Amino acid sequence: MVKLAYNANGLRTISVERAIEAVADAGYEGIELSLHPAHLDPFAFGPAEAAPIRKALERSGLTACCLAAGADNLLGEERFEPSLIHPSAEGRARRVDLVRRSVRIADELGIPYVNFATGKRKAEVSEEQARQWLEEGIQQVLDGPGSAVLAMEPEPEFFLETNDGVARLADKLASDRFALAQDLGHCRVVEEDYLGSVERNLPYTRIIQVEDIKGRVHHHEIPGDGDIDFAGFFSVLGRGGYDGFVSVELYNHADQYEHALRRSREVLTAAIAAADGLRG
Numbered sequence: 001m002v003k004l005a006y007n008a009n010g011l012r013t014i015s016v017e018r019a020i021e022a023v024a025d026a027g028y029e030g031i032e033l034s035l036h037p038a039h040l041d042p043f044a045f046g047p048a049e050a051a052p053i054r055k056a057l058e059r060s061g062l063t064a065c066c067l068a069a070g071a072d073n074l075l076g077e078e079r080f081e082p083s084l085i086h087p088s089a090e091g092r093a094r095r096v097d098l099v100r101r102s103v104r105i106a107d108e109l110g111i112p113y114v115n116f117a118t119g120k121r122k123a124e125v126s127e128e129q130a131r132q133w134l135e136e137g138i139q140q141v142l143d144g145p146g147s148a149v150l151a152m153e154p155e156p157e158f159f160l161e162t163n164d165g166v167a168r169l170a171d172k173l174a175s176d177r178f179a180l181a182q183d184l185g186h187c188r189v190v191e192e193d194y195l196g197s198v199e200r201n202l203p204y205t206r207i208i209q210v211e212d213i214k215g216r217v218h219h220h221e222i223p224g225d226g227d228i229d230f231a232g233f234f235s236v237l238g239r240g241g242y243d244g245f246v247s248v249e250l251y252n253h254a255d256q257y258e259h260a261l262r263r264s265r266e267v268l269t270a271a272i273a274a275a276d277g278l279r280g
Helices: 016-025 047-060 089-109 127-143 163-173 184-190 194-200 230-240 251-279
Strands: 003-007 030-034 063-068 113-116 149-152 178-183 205-210 212-214 217-221 245-248
Touching (some): 003 251, 016 047, 016 251, 030 047, 030 245, 047 089, 063 089, 063 245, 089 113, 113 178, 113 205, 127 149, 127 163, 149 205, 163 178, 163 194, 178 184, 184 194, 184 205, 184 212, 194 230, 205 230, 212 217, 217 251, 245 251
Parallel strands (some): 030 063, 063 113, 113 149, 178 205, 205 245
8 A cells, every 4th residue: 555755855944853753743654865964964974873863763653765865956056966967077976976875875774765866968968978878877876885776756857857768767777776766746747648657657666756736837836736636646556556655745845844744644645545436
């Protein structure tokens, strides 16, 4: 049965320990921890930082279902740069190093998946070159130490922005440690048949992020405030046998996180019940 989680990037106005408590208090079963200087700084994280987080997770009973490594300013002021397809070798190496650090943090905390994305393709980089650099960078991480699965998230306007694109890459890499991290809202923005895409790519999927979308504009809305068919979505998951986590991602609602936590769970729980009725 599907389980609900909440992404801590929408709780960065409070400490990571308090974020874990807040998600548990709101009735979720999991939390998606997120790299961010306010929570998990990938360049200052070690055993001393891991211990209190592990204790907070144990107290809460939550499952840390994924580590989100896609915050926009982790490597500099230019959003999401340098990426795995950056024109400079030095830039690409910095992103590979960040993904490797993410794997180490995930392993330290017992988190099974690391969520990351391709970045945007700059005009001077050909599609063929971008694809080569992307595959090389991912392989460098896969060839290194660690057990966490790399779960790539399609992102609007990024090099890979569709579920199908990531699925094709997964077929080519053919690694048990590379999978798809779907984002329902992103799928709604870029895909004509977004529920069809969700269903078609469930075999590749290890984690799903959700938010609502209004008018196919890429702005993360609280579930219930847009036009996504959540009952239809959960019906798709039920038919496909998906029993992993669905994680709410509302990084842009951190200033009203208590309302976002409560409202998201209410809407999604009702949608799950409605989906069960549709299947029954």
